[in-house]
Amino acid sequence: MRLRRQPGAAAVNISFHGAAQGVTGSCHLVECAGARILIDCGLYQGGHSLEEENAEPFGFEPADIDALLLTHAHLDHCGRIPLLSRRGFQGEIITTPASRELARLVMLDAANLQEEEAARNRRQAARHGRKRGAREEPRYTVLDALNCLDRFGRCAGYGERLQVVPGIQATFLDAGHILGSASILLELEEGGERRRVLFSGDVGNRGRPLLRDPEVVTGLDAVVMETTYGDREHKSLQPTIDEFYAAINATFERGGNVIIPTFAMERAQELLYFLRQEVERGILSQATQVFLDSPMAISATEIFRRHPEAYGDGTRALFQSGQDPFQLPGLHFTRETAESMALNRIGGGAVIMAGSGMCTGGRVRHHLKHHLWRRDSSIVFVGFAARGTLARRIVDGAGSVRIFGEEIPVHASIHTINGFSAHAGRQELLDWYRRTAGAPVTYLVHGDPDAMAAFAGELADREVRMPALHDRFAL
Template sequence: MMKISFHGADQGVTGSCHLIECAGKSILIDCGMYQGGRELKEENAAPFGFDPESIDYLLLTHAHLDHCGRIPLLVKRGFRGEIITTPASLELARLVMLDSAGLQEEEARYQSRKAKRHTGKSHADIEPLYTTLDALNSLDYVGRHASYDQPLEIAPGIRATFLDAGHILGSASILLELEEGGKSHRILFSGDLGNIGNRPILRPPETPPKVDTVVMETTYGDRLHKQLEPSIQELYDAVNTTVGRGGKVVIPTFALERAQEILYYLREGLEKGKIHHYINVFLDSPMAISATEIFKRHPECYDTETLQLSRDGNDPFNLPGLHFTRETAESMAINNIDGGAIIMAGSGMCTGGRVRHHLKHNIWDKKNSIVFVGYAAKGTLARRIIDGADKVRIFGEEYPVNADIYTIGGFSAHADQAELLAWHKKTGNPATTYLVHGEEESMQAFSRLLSHTKVVMPELGDSFDLQ
């Protein structure tokens, strides 16, 4: 019997992990990290809900942490199967997993020191969720590479086709064609779908095929995005206004896709005279710097305009005054600059990384601006600032929120409600649609728009037969 079960991003936005059982094989679609408040630490460390040793294949839709972040833990706990993804996703996932492992180790050291101070015992060592070695070991299980639109025979009775999802570099929706006991079934996993609205760099999501079952994300299932052009202009206005009064612009930045997109727009704004000042721009994120280098190595994923820029010898992600700051000392030196700067630093939700240091130094000053250009999950520092907090706690101290706060929604890398609905309609009235990767109110709103399909919003651990 063909089955599907759900082990992450179920009535929540992070931790994507879905399991298909067919023809004696077990196929995992993604194995992501739960992100948000610290209380999710226990969810990441909890059992997967299946035996990692039993998994034969892991198909990765894309390299965001909430889709690949628990792969090293899966290997640590016994996975010995084959990991299959696109070449661009593999490079980015390697970067993401190694970065995550470093953060896990750093947090474990901090918690160990804290425990020792409180208990006075020298043996209060706290283990990280996984280590850098675990992340490196997980790469040993990468097997075949997937190319867009090229069916791949995973095993007898199981064929996978990766379709361009237009979300981040290398991202894919995955069509599985299953056969068992004389029955066949076509199931499509959307992965995360890109925002179509004339965004640069990547192609829009590919038209999906007709299928029996759909498993689809609903991150923005309850809302429409702002138009892109006004959002770009709002970014330019924030920069011009802030720099014009001698302030700094802090942009909490996701290292994958969003950082490269903002660099693209800043370059374009300077070239077209829409940014009125010469500005020092600091990409203060080792991970975003490496991701930008990976983007440059995969022009096969570019849209027509960006590909032409690259072929003409123009770097889509370079601009005058751009500084890459990998070293901690370079990052700290940014604090000595007196205005007239844009600081792009991770993480986008302000849950870690260097951006918290920049918020500490800038959020209390009325001359400055904090510009949010991405999604902020509940429980994160970014969400509290966006929701209008008067003061926030950073590194154990409270700081007043005096800087101007901009929330620019049009840059989202996710499809909005209308785009999700249009994508779903092209799947040909599937018998069942499973809604995942969304907050409950978003899924409920989106489910009411679906017709000619049975809608299921699975809970963690739910299992269903594929008829």
């Protein structure tokens, strides 16, 4: 049911229904001109308590939402769209062409994993004589994910100003985070008053080889800004690449395999780009065997190849010259389950990239089960690990971890290489903010409380708010 405007109430409001004093579950609601516009609708990811949030009410009625603007296709930004549709949303979803393709892939994959997990839980419940509960049913099904695709309407080109509904216009700006990612400028008008609000989405790093640098605009009344790395920096790119190759070569010298828990979009493709580059330069052997063991990452790589218009100049030039920046001599795509299982018979000398990046599901958990106990192998983490995830427990130095009901000792070499992050570090976030020239009020989202507080301290001359879940403000 729509919130009814009270006499004297502000005409334009914003509320926060995800990624509020937390890193995942991005979901923000703008009310203006009698319409309700949602920015993102993502899954919570992390420990069991966070996962339970995904089944809770949204904090608004899905049927009342007129449109959803999607910043990008990561699961924590798009992963609850099928549930939103299942619960009554019938509005239009607007995003960039690349994000439209990637979101379809991500949501279908998430639905499939949920169905598999629910079926596994039902089997366990039956064996132990338990009644079915929430864990034995998926949050949404593959059919729900397919049905929500009907809601995707217009595609937004970067820099193109489009009318979402009368009184609300949106401009998608390149965020440089993953393929198709965007910051979104909303221009809001009601009762003769106008507001310009910029939603950062996830901000990428400048100077990366695949994508363009993040764009900004000025003249803003409010900024809604991510702070995932608001309290820390990433290692510079070249030392990061050098550390990555050193870990691989050291593992091969010991006779082991390298397991890389890999995010299917951007991270997988960036690693393929760098592996190809270093094989060409002779840093890695031409005989290096690389297995991309993720059907989702394989499909994402094919989508990446279809959107050279979204890349930086160097990568776009490679495509135009007929070269494939993601292809190297020893690359193997393993789509089938049997092919994935066969990888565990490889004694050494292989790089195995498998999802998921935080080890919350997917094939990487099987590879961890077969390699964590091996002293000659290495596990290389190249992305963010949220609190409560298996990846975070390993990174934090757990002596053993439980995988598929079995306690596995951690004897492999553990490498955490954070310079590959698709997120801007603290200084790049500050630079992005300063290039907007700031705003009268800034809302910090999408970060741990400590990271947000640290970043807020850098904006001491501004009004900064750190909204809690479901907080609502007048703009």
